[in-house]
Amino acid sequence: MAKSAVDRVAALLEAEAPRKRTAAALVLAEIGAKGPKVIAGLKGMLAADDPVVQRAGLEALAQLGQGGKALEASLDLLGSPDAAVREAAVAAASTAGAKAAKAAQARLEEARGHEKRALETVLSRLGGKDALEALLEGIVDDPGAARKVTHELKAQVKAADGNARRSMRAQLERFLKARKRDEAAAPARAATLKVLGFLEDARTVPVLLAHAKDPKEAPEARQEALIALRFALASGKKPDAKIVNALRAAAEAEDRQLAQTAVLTLATLPLTKKLAETFVALAAHADIHRAHLAIRRLATEADDAATEALAEIVAGRDEQRAQLALDALKERREAGLDDGTGALVDALVAADEGRRVQRLRQALRPVAGELTAAQKKTLLKGAAKMFADGRVGWREVWELAGQADAKATAKALRAEVAKARKGRKKDAEEALLRVLSRVGAEPEERYRLASLLLGRSKLDTRKAARRSDEALKLLATLDREDFDVVAALRKDRSAGLEVLYYVGFHFVEEEGTGAGEELLEEVAKKGGRKKIAKAAKNKLKLVR
Template identity: 45%
Template sequence: MSEVGKIVGLLKSDAIEKKIAAAIVLGELKAKGPGVVEGLAATLESGVPLLQVHALDALARVGAKKALPQIFPLLSQHDDDVRRAATRAVASVGEEVVPIIKEKMGSAGPEERRALDAALAELGGKDAFSALIKGLASSDAEAAKAAALAVRQQIKNADGNKRRSYLAEVERFLDAQKKKAGAAGAIAAAVKILGYLEDEKTIPTLLAYANDEKADPSVRQEAIIAFRFALSKDKPSAKVVDTLVKAAEAPDRTLAQTALHTLGSLQVSDDTAKRLEKIALHPDFARASFVLDLLGRMGGAAASSVLTKVLVSTADRRYAEAAANGIAGKEEAVPALAKALLEATNPDRAWVLAKVLRPTAKKIAPALRKQLLEEALDRLGKGERNYEAHLDVARDADPDAVADALRALAGRLRKKDENKARVVLSILCKMDRATNDDRYALASLELSLSNRDTRPASRAGDESLRILGALLRQGFDVAKSLKKDRALELDHLYYVGFHFTELNHPLGEELLEEVVKKGGRAKVAKMAKNKLALAEA
């Protein structure tokens, strides 16, 4: 007995381990000889999955044609490993097995049908692919979908010539189905396969199905999904984008979501942004939110323009926040945002725009900066509200220019309206560009508007005295400034002198002496003299 014969003999052993070992060795040796195929085929009826898998793998190596009657039943085996091994074994026979599979398909049930489709997909080649495609017509929807999924790997590994032949086969099938009003499941599966071909030549066919409002939703959905594969390396045309946008607006929410996710997967251009504008404000916030996020990821001036438009036009906080998140921090969005802020009259909307714009305010063009500042100053000078958003952005863009402008505005207003001037100086003094001279100017205004009540409680809340005290601590010559301030009277100097005398600060005595010196016989001079006397006592 030959060595191969001895190994074949082990397939009849009572020990499962020996049977498995024998099957593995025969497969590795690609053994030929009497009884090899028959012995391996016999083990397939053992019902032991592990043994069946190794026997099937061995048959795929040594030749499985004669064992097909025993292999076919295992294609629908519940054990996944056995089923996959049986599929490989059938495919190993080559194109000779295609007629046999086609014959079996005529009487196969759903489970067996899926198994036979998987075998054809595993086999590959023109005849197998043709049989699989033609078989879609008599498959139920689930089986047709499974067949399409099964063939994907074969298509992926196919060369250019094979792909072209596959494309022709699928288009012939679809033409035939159109003429006889074929089953939606079969058409949907064929359209899915069109996508797997990853060929831009499929686009016209996919467009036709995607735009066909009379087609079954499953067919339109598969056509829309197929664009993801067909355009994986290319940008979509305007026709494709328009088709997807139209589908995204459809009443069918599932179809709409599929269209949106397809749009999100494609390499869209700036032109796409404008087409998405309508969906960005769609009543269904889920759709709008997806588009707003997509626009944010797209970037570019066109996308920024749409996001800005949503931001300034919507009254719904959800839409505004989504648009703001998409546009925040993007330099290309700065011109559109700045222009929108300049034109904003609604305070809430202006604040939303300012919040988004401030981190990139320094990127605003000089001309727009100037306009924003002028608008803020105009409103501020008239005593109007709603200047804050414009001023904050202008300040972030150019703090020095804003400080100079506020300083000049306060100077002009002091001659006309001290209250307005005080507001402007208060804003200026909150900036890090404010000088001690600015702070003194504010203190002077506050003092001129003070009721000059010398009672402790009143003085404790006097803003002018607080500012002057802070200036003293910083080494500012308060006495000199007060003495030469033409906007102040001796009554003002007496009030400040009284306060600082109470605090035992030298400034108090110096100011009271100034009042005595310049007051002559005036009542305020006598009051100053009396206060000095009390302080010395």
């Protein structure tokens, strides 16, 4: 009887040429041939000396789902020095189901190196209670297997249904409890905590939190617990204070790697007031890297708590962190988020240190023209209170208010000037008039400032002294603006003959206007026989 086409191809599985054997295995697997001759031929390929032939036989058995019929041979090849053969052997053995799991578990204790890791892969793919426990115990004996095992378990978790996940969670938590204080099991605990994170189950939070904050736990396990919390808390619900406090403690720990992991985990949580306070505290941490991470988290949060927190950092004592927070607020402004203007205004009027006032003022200057009516009012009230309290920075606040609304600021300043003048507080009046001059003072107000300055002047007629006299500069400017300086001085009760002579002397020397001669004539006329009158007459003779 003639052989069928399948039989003829199956016969090639025993050919001498490796190329024919591998080609035959590929064809038979593709057409799904599973007859006894095919299986026997494929099984025979596993005993070949050529790894290419072994691999082809294993891949065909895996594709056909017949690894169980060559299970022992497949398991033997898990120790092959060829990585491709080991991978194919894992695939073939995994098709044998529970039978393979039992056989792999029996071999696991004696296995080492590549073979052990391959056996663990088989177990992880097959799953089941016994397989999971064997994998975790295997890490205790071989910490180097942790990465591969967790990778395989991640795929297993992804494919598991709800019931399977609950079973895995319970088993993982039991393992952690049983191996809690076993130093040798630290890598296995770390791997277990990592897999708990893969479950993305909020019910794992208590266990993860306990390991994350346990100072006696190995750093590697604490770190994996912190990372796993990101997934366990990924529901979007705001975390309670207990969780935030635990993560904050880890974020402030001396171990920088552990701390950085904790900060990154905190950064994944929805912002709460408590969390914002935590980020403000971390922003002040001595480790600038932690501070930067905290500030960056606040920069991206569209929440009032984040804005207020950044403003608080800007108002703090640390220049470097304040600049980072300023940059963050600028980014928020460019992104259309709340840039903290209101919070910065509040911080400015509450500031009590010069550098902080300057920093806050600089932050607000670009948006001064966009301040709301309420914010402008806050600036005006704050400036008045700062001045009354004698706090530094009141000038800067008045000037910022003037930039925001010159008219309203000038009005408020005039009210403060009037109070100071009524109370005969010349120093206060002078200080306020200086600010008013920069905001938008009337000529009469600028003259009043010059008059107060003349009252403190040494009236030194030497050229160098006069040129540095601020009062004379103000009067000269007013004169050039057609303000009647002479008339104002005549009415000014505080301007005695010495003052009139001093101003007149300067004007005839430097300004070349008739105002100087008028003032000297006034002194000569009213001075009678006084020396100052004689000096005025002599000066007039020299200039005429």
